Amino acid sequence: MAWDFETDPEFAEKLEWIDRFVTEKVEPLSYIGLHPADVKNPRYEKLIRPLQAEVKAQKLWACHLGPELGGQGYGQVKLGLMNEILGRTMFAPSVFGCQAPDTGNAEIIAHFGTEEQKKEYLGPLLNNEMVSGFSMSEPQGGSDPTLFITSAVADGDEWVINGEKWFTTNAKWSEFLIVMAVTDPDAPTYQRMSMFIVPTDTPGVEIVRNVGVYGSPRGSEGYVRYTNVRVPKDHLLGERGGAFIISQTRLGGGRVHHAMRTVGSCRRALDLMCRRAVSRKTRDGVIADKQAVQMQIADSYIELEQFRLFVLKTAWMIDKYKDYKKVRKDIAAIKSQMPKVYHDIAARALHVHGALGVSNEMPFAGQVIGAFVMGIADGPTEVHKVTVARQHLRAYRDVQDPDFPAYSLPQLKEAALELYGDPVEAVHEMADQEA
Numbered sequence: 001m002a003w004d005f006e007t008d009p010e011f012a013e014k015l016e017w018i019d020r021f022v023t024e025k026v027e028p029l030s031y032i033g034l035h036p037a038d039v040k041n042p043r044y045e046k047l048i049r050p051l052q053a054e055v056k057a058q059k060l061w062a063c064h065l066g067p068e069l070g071g072q073g074y075g076q077v078k079l080g081l082m083n084e085i086l087g088r089t090m091f092a093p094s095v096f097g098c099q100a101p102d103t104g105n106a107e108i109i110a111h112f113g114t115e116e117q118k119k120e121y122l123g124p125l126l127n128n129e130m131v132s133g134f135s136m137s138e139p140q141g142g143s144d145p146t147l148f149i150t151s152a153v154a155d156g157d158e159w160v161i162n163g164e165k166w167f168t169t170n171a172k173w174s175e176f177l178i179v180m181a182v183t184d185p186d187a188p189t190y191q192r193m194s195m196f197i198v199p200t201d202t203p204g205v206e207i208v209r210n211v212g213v214y215g216s217p218r219g220s221e222g223y224v225r226y227t228n229v230r231v232p233k234d235h236l237l238g239e240r241g242g243a244f245i246i247s248q249t250r251l252g253g254g255r256v257h258h259a260m261r262t263v264g265s266c267r268r269a270l271d272l273m274c275r276r277a278v279s280r281k282t283r284d285g286v287i288a289d290k291q292a293v294q295m296q297i298a299d300s301y302i303e304l305e306q307f308r309l310f311v312l313k314t315a316w317m318i319d320k321y322k323d324y325k326k327v328r329k330d331i332a333a334i335k336s337q338m339p340k341v342y343h344d345i346a347a348r349a350l351h352v353h354g355a356l357g358v359s360n361e362m363p364f365a366g367q368v369i370g371a372f373v374m375g376i377a378d379g380p381t382e383v384h385k386v387t388v389a390r391q392h393l394r395a396y397r398d399v400q401d402p403d404f405p406a407y408s409l410p411q412l413k414e415a416a417l418e419l420y421g422d423p424v425e426a427v428h429e430m431a432d433q434e435a
């Protein structure tokens with residue numbers, strides 16, 4: 001009977017090591033002015049590489065991957081427990097070799113790439129020696145990929161790419177970008193687009209500007225223009241017309257990993273809220289003694305535990321089925337729940353800290369924006385809720401109830417009487433027998 005909420009003692013020890021290591025050595029990295037994608041910076045070499053070596057020595061490097069790709073093959077549940085710790089701080093994924101968007105890009109090159117593509121890009125990517133971008137969203141719309149117009153036209157031995165992409169994370173540090181472009185405009189909707197590997201130094205690739213998420217000191221979201229960008233034919237990634245399938249493979253895992261890390265961010269907010277509540281005084285005691293504050297702590301704890309269990313259950317299902325498609329409903333559900341839980345807990349933590357809470361000396365305003373990011377990046381919440389509903393309704397498609405359905409009271413009574421006879425008579429019969 002496998003219905004267990006305990007962590008294996010051996011892995012619990014690993015988690016303890018991760019917790020200590022992240023607290024002591026990784027969290028301080030957020031305050032030294034280095035960006036996790038700036039891998040060519042000499043300070044990155046000096047500061048981050050030794051930490052990555054420690055992680056590798058602990059056999060905790062790239063745990064999202066199977067052993068064939070240099071990972072540990074721990075599966076999603078263990079990864080979920082790890083990510084709860086890594087989600088506390090922005091540098092941790094890079095130190096542990098599981099940073100987005102490189103993880104997703106590596107995943108699709110591993111799945112769909114040719115041997116040459118794997119040789120050139122996969123190894124360095126998995127080793128965090130190079131950074132990559134995923135260039136899909138366009139300025140005129142990101143939620144609906146059928147609106148994308150960036151094109152790739154075959155010309156001799158090359159593809160010629162033209163168009164604009166928006167919010168290509170880490171474009172300015174990337175050595176290559178995976179670009180989604182229309183190759184077959186007349187094909188059925190979901191076979192119109194293909195993926196390409198485009199080295200960033202190819203003539204015609206231009207970063208128009210680097211946009212920052214509000215509150216971040218620098219921009220890392222590239223607005224990228226592609227003007228007559230020529231790449232050899234063998235830079236097509238996967239099948240021609242296969243971009244939708246490839247992007248779903250990529251985004252499925254990424255969404256779960258975001259949710260796992262969000263558990264960590266929520267925990268941090270709740271932890272700080274509790275520390276403040278027991279420390280901050282009023283004339284008649286600390287604010288933790290006020291019921292209104294207690295309600296906020298209780299709600300946050302309840303919402304976090306519900307969300308965490310849902311995330312871990314989804315991770316467990318991915319391990320069980322080894323097929324993201326079978327878990328699509330629950331991945332979409334946790335993706336939809338994530339921004340709300342994160343927003344509500346971070347907002348309460350901010351509020352309980354008063355003026356300090358809204359200041360730029362605390363993480364909470366950044367977390368609230370982070371919650372909005374979680375509701376937009378990888379597709380907006382509304383779209384994912386539609387997926388949840390559609391998937392859930394599948395089991396009901398054959399139902400055709402009459403206007404007064406079988407579960408209305410008169411029908412239920414009638415059915416019960418048919419099954420058990422007249423209940424009053426039954427009681428009388430029993431009374432006669434007893435007499």
Ligand SMILES: Cc1cc2nc3c(=O)[nH]c(=O)nc-3n(C[C@H](O)[C@H](O)[C@H](O)COP(=O)(O)OP(=O)(O)OC[C@H]3O[C@@H](n4cnc5c(N)ncnc54)[C@H](O)[C@@H]3O)c2cc1C
Nearest residue numbers: 134135136137141142143167168169376377378379380382
């Ligand atoms: C921090 C961050 C990083 C990102 N990184 C990348 C990246 O690396 N690569 C990349 O390609 N993209 C990236 N994106 C872009 C992201 O994928 C898009 O922002 C997202 O798909 C939404 O597209 P949009 O911004 O154009 O919003 P829109 O499509 O304009 O949607 C705006 C709003 O309209 C509503 N809406 C839209 N469609 C529907 C619908 N069908 N039903 C109901 N309501 C709807 C929703 O409220 C939605 O929030 C990133 C975004 C962020 C915020």
